[in-house]
Amino acid sequence: KKQQQDVFEERYLRCISILGKGNFGSVELCLYDPWGDNTGDLVAVKELQSNKQATVADFQREIQTISSLHCDYIVKYKGICYSAGRLSTKLVMEYLPYGSLIGYMEKHRQNVCTRRLLLFASQICKGMEYLQSMRYVHRDLAARNILVASDTLVKIADFGLTKIIPVDKEYYRVTQPGESPIFWYAPESVLELKFSHKSDVWSFGIVLHELFSYCDISRNPKRLCIQKIGSYVQSPSMAIHLLNLLKDNWRLPMPSQCPPKVHSIMMQCWEFNSEDRPSFSSLQDMFENSLLIDER
Numbered sequence: 001k002k003q004q005q006d007v008f009e010e011r012y013l014r015c016i017s018i019l020g021k022g023n024f025g026s027v028e029l030c031l032y033d034p035w036g037d038n039t040g041d042l043v044a045v046k047e048l049q050s051n052k053q054a055t056v057a058d059f060q061r062e063i064q065t066i067s068s069l070h071c072d073y074i075v076k077y078k079g080i081c082y083s084a085g086r087l088s089t090k091l092v093m094e095y096l097p098y099g100s101l102i103g104y105m106e107k108h109r110q111n112v113c114t115r116r117l118l119l120f121a122s123q124i125c126k127g128m129e130y131l132q133s134m135r136y137v138h139r140d141l142a143a144r145n146i147l148v149a150s151d152t153l154v155k156i157a158d159f160g161l162t163k164i165i166p167v168d169k170e171y172y173r174v175t176q177p178g179e180s181p182i183f184w185y186a187p188e189s190v191l192e193l194k195f196s197h198k199s200d201v202w203s204f205g206i207v208l209h210e211l212f213s214y215c216d217i218s219r220n221p222k223r224l225c226i227q228k229i230g231s232y233v234q235s236p237s238m239a240i241h242l243l244n245l246l247k248d249n250w251r252l253p254m255p256s257q258c259p260p261k262v263h264s265i266m267m268q269c270w271e272f273n274s275e276d277r278p279s280f281s282s283l284q285d286m287f288e289n290s291l292l293i294d295e296r
């Protein structure tokens with residue numbers, strides 16, 4: 001049953017700009033202004049891009065997922081809007097004015113210190129710990145899917161690929177790869193399309209690398225992997241090349257000015273065997289242990 005405050009009336013929803021295009025939906029910045037005097041709230045509204053391969057069912061699942069999450073480190077669900085004309089539902093979320101982590105880092109890179117990077121990392125870790133407690137696997141954890149709420153708060157967003165781990169299993173196996181961001185994927189996800197909390201931990205290690213590279217486009221995971229593999233390689237065999245590199249223990253190079261202890265955390269997240277990777281709760285302890293912050 002939808003609680004009353006969940007439903008937004010389309011006639012009061014005024015589109016201001018397009019924020020971006022996600023896995024299979026676009027997100028618009030809207031003003032929800034029932035009084036018609038511009039005293040309303042800014043909201044982020046996601047709607048299904050009909051031409052994409054994802055189905056209405058996927059979008060319904062995304063709405064179901066995000067509306068069940070209540071955590072300071074996860075973008076807040078506000079409600080839904082039934083757009084009568086287009087027979088499709090829109091997802092209404094809180095609008096975070098600082099935008100995505102990538103854009104924020106491009107703009108504020110100069111005055112983001114190591115302590116703040118570690119604060120952001122521990123917040124993402126707390127959000128992932130909560131997600132795991134709900135038996136959700138995000139499957140698309142990447143800096144592009146982290147939003148900045150303020151100079152001292154980031155939140156996980158985009159639950160379009162999120163799945164629930166069945167009670168009797170430790171992992172979720174997807175049937176078709178889709179447009180998979182393989183450079184953020186754990187080996188078992190690339191090879192067997194298996195996703196678990198431990199494959200999210202691998203992706204968290206990649207996000208750590210992005211954070212400590214200040215989301216520098218010239219050193220982003222995809223570019224560094226393709227540089228290593230060779231840009232002549234086309235996509236299906238790209239996955240095989242990447243897998244062989246990982247088997248030979250190649251990993252993303254340590255970002256410059258990255259504290260050695262942070263690099264060691266990344267390497268733990270990138271253990272080839274999923275059971276050798278730390279859990280989000282033990283990662284949380286590593287970040288809480290403030291010694292890590294000051295030692296360079």
Ligand SMILES: C[C@H](Nc1nc(-c2c[nH]c3ncc(Cl)cc23)ncc1F)C(=O)NCC(F)(F)F
Nearest residue numbers: 019020021022027044095096099100145146157
């Ligand atoms: C497709 C949408 N893309 C973008 N969204 C925003 C944005 C700013 N402020 C926002 N506040 C709430 C939301 Cl849901 C998005 C934004 N900015 C740039 C984008 F390209 C998106 O959802 N991206 C995933 C994630 F949200 F994690 F960044």
